[in-house]
Amino acid sequence: MALRDTLEFLLYDWLDAEALTRRPRHADHSRETFNAVLETAERIAREKFAPFNRLVDSDEPRFDGEKVILPRATYEAREAYAASGLLSAAQDYAIGGMQLPFLLESAANTFFAKASVSIGANMLTSGNANLLMAHGSALQQTVFAHNAFNGRFTGTMCLSEPQAGSSLSDVATRATPDGEDYESEPLGPRYRLRGHKMWISAGDHELAENIVHLVLAKIPDARGQLVPGVKGLSLFIVPKHLVDVHGQLTGERNDVALAGLNHKLGWRGTTNTLLNFGEGRYPVRGAAGAIGYRVGAPGDGLRLMFHMMNEARIAIGMAATMLGYAGYEASLEYAKVRPQGRLPGAAGKNAAMPQVPIIAHADVRRMLLAQKAYAEGALALNLLAARLVDEQHTGAPAGADDARLLLEVLTPIAKSWPSEWCLEANSLAIQVHGGYGYTRDFPVEQYWRDNRLNMIHEGTHGIQANDLLGRKVRMEGGRGLQLLTARIQSTVRRASDHAALQPWARQLEQAWQQVLQATEQAWQWAQVEGSPTRTLANAVPYMQAFGHGVLAWIWLDVATVAQAAAAQSTAAQGRLACTRYFFHYELPKIGAWLQVVAQGDTTCIDVPLEAF
Incomplete structure (x- = not known):
């Protein structure tokens, strides 16, 4: 499916973006204005960003001793982006903004990340200005933040x-x-x-x-x-x-x-x-x-900087997502037109029979379905994070505080899970292309190279894992984890009303119980030994299991919406296929990850330095 169609499903059918227009801040907006913003972003990305993605990869920035030189296309792309008003899309009318929900701003920016992630890297400007709007003085906001939002x-x-x-x-x-x-x-x-x-x-x-x-x-x-x-x-x-x-x-x-x-x-x-x-x-x-x-x-610098860091982490997760999505679309297109081999069976042994497109082969379909499940699942995750930002800013007070805490727990996942698994999607996109995949004749090798940076950008995988297990799941007495668990349980109950979804509902319930038990067992080791060293030694496998549990929840929640349209919609059938794939191929992985967590495995601590 085209990105635009996927976005509209997630925004309107799954996340109920139209409900935000009933809030005073967004009362001037409607589904029509939301779609107009998406259309504008899609057009600018198609015309000003995508055609130059290979150019900016090969014509790197260079310093002539006085200034940095970039391709002219980079200037024109940024000028078009700034002129569109998207830098200030979620800001107040009073400073030239559109007062759009952050959810719509995030959705619009997906087109730029997909078209050219390195031309479209405006996230730090927005994050910088948003930090100053939250913590700067009135004059700092006017002089620095407002001039960032207007593009100066x-x-x-x-x-x-x-x-x-x-x-x-x-x-x-x-x-x-x-x-x-x-x-x-x-x-x-x-x-x-x-x-x-x-x-x-x-x-x-x-x-x-x-x-x-x-x-x-x-x-x-x-x-x-x-x-x-x-x-x-x-x-x-x-x-x-x-x-x-x-x-x-x-x-x-x-x-x-x-x-x-x-x-x-x-x-x-x-x-x-x-x-x-x-x-x-x-x-x-x-x-x-x-x-x-x-x-x-x-002395308050790090606390203030976390405002920008957390926003940047979610933005990196979205960038990784869209690189995975771009690779998926490229490999899907290739698989439909590349003839190779014949299907197993008697007919397949007849060399006189015509070759079939590689998408007819089961293993190629496996790789395509994995990419689709990773990329579309990650997109849903990051849009959910954006929706939580809106709940913080415009929701009822009690719900706003819950959204704040839930977003704290999900931020390490929103950054790390797409960075790991949409990179894997890019690897699979290369594999679908075969030998052509690692040549520069096709775009998928660049998508992989671009995406490989995202496991390091804005805090490495290990930092995100330590943040999740060491702080986020325990902060405020573990209330954030309790809020997430309540949402998962709500999805399990709704999914159990559909006969076709009941097995997955039970599987998710059992898997999440494993995550909760492993969380408790991991911290028991810290209590016994008086140090978190043994607990945090396995923070990354813990985060991998936690992330897979979250994505299984998201896919099951999406399936509860897609189920009703499955008989008439191939798009809905594709979403149910992704859910099936995730529960059959991906969710079972958490057992191995959680085993070392629960046991407090010390292999990585005990190995002597000389043994390396």
Whole structure:
């Protein structure tokens, strides 16, 4: 099925997006306006993004010593995207937004991720601006966030450092007050930053007037010492070009220098940089040190940055999803037209018989069905996450708080599950193409390369797993896990009303009980040993099992809607086939994953370093 048809089913039949139009914030909208937004996004992605996906992969960003050079198509694509208003789709009318539900903004952005994930990487700009709208001062919002939403500025997230990577406790970038009057700066307390940030996506380019870096750095205490650990981190706005209180460029270049471009396996159309802050290459106002404006209170940086990180994690999950979806569509098209071999049986031994399209072979159908189940299931998961964001912002207070906590639990899954299994979908897409799949004559090898980055982007698989098992399933007394369990049980009850779905309902109920038991057993080891080391040693298999349980729930929930239309709709039959595939081929995998979790297996801890 075309992406547009799948989106409309998930939005209207499954997630009841039209119900959001009955809320005051979205009262001006209807299904017709929602569809108009989807149509606009689909058209821009088709015309400005998709034709240049191979170009930006082969014509990588380069630095001429003064500026980063990108293909002209990248500029035109971003201009079209910004002009469409999609950067501010969910924002207030008062600042030029459309007041669309976040669900619709997310659905519209799927077209860009599918057309060219590295041209369409606007997620950090939106996340940067959304953080400032939530935690910045009124002037910081007006000067920096509003100009991101209207397309004048872009944004980044500067956390990692060459020596620290994901270990934010070891961040060494420091910020010192800039003069005795640093607290009186209208744009926020003014500091001078010195340090190095690595792996900064879109860290330097000429796509917009300005780049707004959000930087984690440590403020020295009264003795001039950096506070150890993440408690010492504060958050700073560090623009590439300084601006006045009206958001206009002053003509002063800030002391932020591009130290180098990282040349990547995939996402080659997005610059990835090493940035030096305050090295003195661009002295500003007579001194070295990049000027930055503090957001929030000292020491509150990591908490504020999580607002952007969590949004980026969900966006990465959607990017991975759409790469999986693109590979599925490409391999499906190929399988329908590529003749090879004959079917088993007497006729198949007759070489005079014509060859059949490879889609006629059972194993090719297996690979296509797996891709469809992974990609469409992941799409449903990420749209559900977007729907929970809307519940937080416009739902009734009690429901909004439940949505917040449920989203906390699901965020590691929304990021990690598509990153792993839609990558597997891309691998299967290559396999369907056979030898042609790993040549550059076909797009599937690029989809795989682009997607391989997503298990690392915005927190590796291990980080997501530790977050899930170490924090999310236990936070607030385990209430988030209880909320998820209640939703799963509700789906099981509804599915049990359909005879065809009853076996899957029972299977899901049993599988989720295994997940809950393994969760309890894993933490019993921590209680016995007084340390979570043994528990967290198997956090990744725990997350894999948890994720498969969540996707089984989503597919069963989708099946309860598809069941009614199955007799008349081949699309509904396809969704039921995906559900069947997932329950027969995928859900049984959780037993092996949970066994090592429940037993507190210490193989990976016990192996001597010399044994490697």
